[in-house]
Amino acid sequence: MQALNEQTGMIHNKTLEMSHMVQELNGSSNEIKNVIEIVKTIANQTNLLALNSAIEAARAGAHGKGFAVVADEVRKLADETKASVEQIASLIEESNAVTNDVVAAIEQIQALMHIGKKENEKLMVAFEGISTNVESTINDFQSVSQQISTLSTVIATMGSSSEQLEESASILDQTIQNF
Template structure:
């Protein structure tokens, strides 16, 4: 009031202006609402919350009360109440100021028409504008306070909602972090078990590779031995064939000797006959003929026995040849089998070398995976710690 220089003299002067406004009150009110109803938004607010007739009566009482000149606590409380009503119905400050300016213009027009001289007009207009300015100050200040209060309520509501959401999110994040950390720890443990299994598998594969290599070397040695046996059996077959050929020659010789023995026996028989014919003179010759005959008989028996033995030897040689041929067939088949098995062993060794290398590669990849999982676990633990701190900070908002 001091800044706008609203003095007690001004309030007293309002008593002089009041009769002028009372005489023109209907004109003032009608002119005011004609301009207000020209704005659709203001018309909608009036129809929604009140009526024109009611508001006209309220404005009439309000104007007359203004010019009573009683600016006290009750006067101020009523203006603040009016401001709260305007705020509640959604009347924006710009519409309030516009409407008040319109009202002020009507006041000035009426005063200008009713005042007796220019000095009186100026004094009345200054007093009215000061009072209307005070009205605007009170209403706009209450508008501002109400806006601040609403913003604080809105801020507190948003803050509480945000706090609740953050708290819920933080709790879920903590639980999720704990579950994730536990899952990561389990995954690390499982990965370590898989890694140990791969290590054992790699060791077994290397041992199997070494055993396969040894087996291939033994098989190579066996193949050489089979080849040696095969060659020796061929030499043996040649020797047995030569023995069989010798047996046949012996049989021919035996046959010739047997024939000689038969002829010798015949000659001995003839000699004995001739000795008998000679009588006493042929006795000695007869004895010789007998010995020759006996020797021929013994020779024949021996030759027969040798023939039987050589015949049996020939049969046995033939059987030995057949068995040697069977052995040759078996060794030849064994040689092919041994070569095929050696080839398979070579392929097995190569496959196991490749498998062992792949296992080693997988082991390295698993080791890298374990390190990555452990890194994720560390990050998850940090996230859990951050979530706990975040939740604690939220509770302190």
């Protein structure tokens, strides 16, 4: 029972460790979200710069045609970056949802472990009570056995005394008859 109680405590400690690790993972995910927001902002600014560059290239006419192609590629790259960042953000949200489910499951496990530990402690107390009662019963049986042995000795002594009394009575009877 004691070993079970110790193992329950160890499992409880490990679930606490897991809970802390998952919380750290959540913290890292939140930091990644912050970086994603920064990258989104940069992608939006890059998109604006590409738009401004395209406008300036259009003003430059034929001389700005090559620059317009570069500005268009920069805009496409900014759009792809923004789409990728949004996909990463979506994956992080899904990961956070799973992480939150894990935290909830760990909390449920911890609650069940706490209940199990309390029940185990109750069982230990009950077994200690049973053990005490068994020892008391054994002591009572030993006491009764000693009393029976003493009673048997007394009965045997009484039997001897009875035989001696009968013998004395017989001698007394013969003595009386002889007179």
